[in-house]
Amino acid sequence: MVECEAEIDLAAIAHNVSALRRLRAVEVMAVVKADGYGHGLVPAARAALAGGATWLGVAYLPEALALRAAGITAPVLCWLPRRHEDLTPAVRDGVDLSVSDRWVLDELVAVARRAGRPARVHLKVDTGCARAGATPARWPELVLAAGKSAGEELDVIGVWSHLANADQPGHPSTERQLALFAEALEVAAAHGITPRLRHLANSAAALAAPAAAYDLIRPGIAIYGINPLPTPPPVDLVPAMTLRAPVVLARQVPAGTLVSYGHEYVTTRETTLALVAAGYADGVPRAAGNRAEVLLAGRRRRISGRVCMDQFVVDVPDAAVVAGDPVLLFGPGTAGEPTLADWAASADTIPNELLTRVGPRVRRIYR
Numbered sequence: 001m002v003e004c005e006a007e008i009d010l011a012a013i014a015h016n017v018s019a020l021r022r023l024r025a026v027e028v029m030a031v032v033k034a035d036g037y038g039h040g041l042v043p044a045a046r047a048a049l050a051g052g053a054t055w056l057g058v059a060y061l062p063e064a065l066a067l068r069a070a071g072i073t074a075p076v077l078c079w080l081p082r083r084h085e086d087l088t089p090a091v092r093d094g095v096d097l098s099v100s101d102r103w104v105l106d107e108l109v110a111v112a113r114r115a116g117r118p119a120r121v122h123l124k125v126d127t128g129c130a131r132a133g134a135t136p137a138r139w140p141e142l143v144l145a146a147g148k149s150a151g152e153e154l155d156v157i158g159v160w161s162h163l164a165n166a167d168q169p170g171h172p173s174t175e176r177q178l179a180l181f182a183e184a185l186e187v188a189a190a191h192g193i194t195p196r197l198r199h200l201a202n203s204a205a206a207l208a209a210p211a212a213a214y215d216l217i218r219p220g221i222a223i224y225g226i227n228p229l230p231t232p233p234p235v236d237l238v239p240a241m242t243l244r245a246p247v248v249l250a251r252q253v254p255a256g257t258l259v260s261y262g263h264e265y266v267t268t269r270e271t272t273l274a275l276v277a278a279g280y281a282d283g284v285p286r287a288a289g290n291r292a293e294v295l296l297a298g299r300r301r302r303i304s305g306r307v308c309m310d311q312f313v314v315d316v317p318d319a320a321v322v323a324g325d326p327v328l329l330f331g332p333g334t335a336g337e338p339t340l341a342d343w344a345a346s347a348d349t350i351p352n353e354l355l356t357r358v359g360p361r362v363r364r365i366y367r
C-alpha cells in the first residue's frame, strides 16, 4: 500500500441493516448523511438498501439530491432544509422534507403550487432534545397549518422526533420524550393528521428502547457496525470500516531521541522509529498523540508523540520494520487491531466523529 486507505465492507453494512430490521420488525431508514458517516454516501446507501432499508435519511438537501442523481429512487428524508435554500428540487425529485417551523411549510406550499404536485413532509416535534422540531407550545399551530394544506399541496408522510439520551438505556428523559411524542400524535390526530410513519429511534433507541420503534427506526452509527450503547448490543454488529496507512520511513535512532513537534516523546533505548503516512488531515485526531494504539509489526503499539497533519511516529524497539509495511489504525478487531471504540476512548470522542472526519485524501476501497 502507498497511501492511507479506508477499506469499506459493504456486506457488513447490509448485514447490520438486516439485523436491525429483524430485531424491531419495522421499516429502516438508513442514515447516510455526512458521506455515509465517512463510508461514501452512495455506496453506503446502496448497501443499506440491499440489506433491507426502505428509507434513507440525510441532513441537507444537496445530500438527498446526490442520491437522486446517482439513480437512487428510494424514499429519502432530509431534515435540515435551510432558510433561503431553493426547495424546488426537493419537490421535483420527490425528496421528503422535515418541517419544524412555519417558514418551511409556507415555502413548500408555494413550491408545490408551482410544481403542481404535493410536497412530501414529516412534521417534527421537539420532545426534549431542543435541536430542531416545533416546541410543544407551537406544535398545535404547526399541525393546524399543515392540516389546511394537506392534500393538493402537502402530503404529510410522517410525524417524528429525536431522542436526547437513548445511548443511556433507562434514562428518565427517554420516557418523558416518548410520552410527549404520544401526546403530540394525539394533537396531530385531533387536527386530522394521521401520518403513515411515526418515528424517533436512532441506533441506540433501535437497539435498547423497543417502545421507541413505532413504524420506522432511523439508525446511523449502528448500520456502520458501531455499538452506541455502554452494554453489548442485542444483535451482532460488524464494523464496516478498516483504516490503514503505510510506513513511509523507518530509521534507527539512539536513546534520548526527541520525537515530533513539542518533543512529547523521548526514546529510552536505541530503537527504530516508523513514520506513518496519516495525520490529522486524514482524520487521525491530534488528541491521539501518545495515547492511541495501532497494529504494526505484529502487535499493538502506541503512537509516539504528537500526531501531525500528514504523519505520526511509532517507536518499534523489538521488530523489523521497513517502508511500505502496513499499519492498521482501527477495524473490526479481528486481526488484533484496535477498534474504533478504542480510538474514541483514546481521543476523548465518539466513533461517529472519528468516522465522519476520515478526510477526502483517504482512498475508500470497497469490498
Ligand SMILES: Cc1ncc(COP(=O)(O)O)c(C=O)c1O
Pocket: 031, 079, 162, 201, 202, 203, 204, 218, 219, 220, 221, 222, 228, 352
Ligand atoms: C435526526 C437524526 N436521526 C437519526 C440519526 C442517527 O443517529 P445514530 O447515528 O446515533 O444512529 C441522526 C444522527 O445524528 C439524526 O440527526
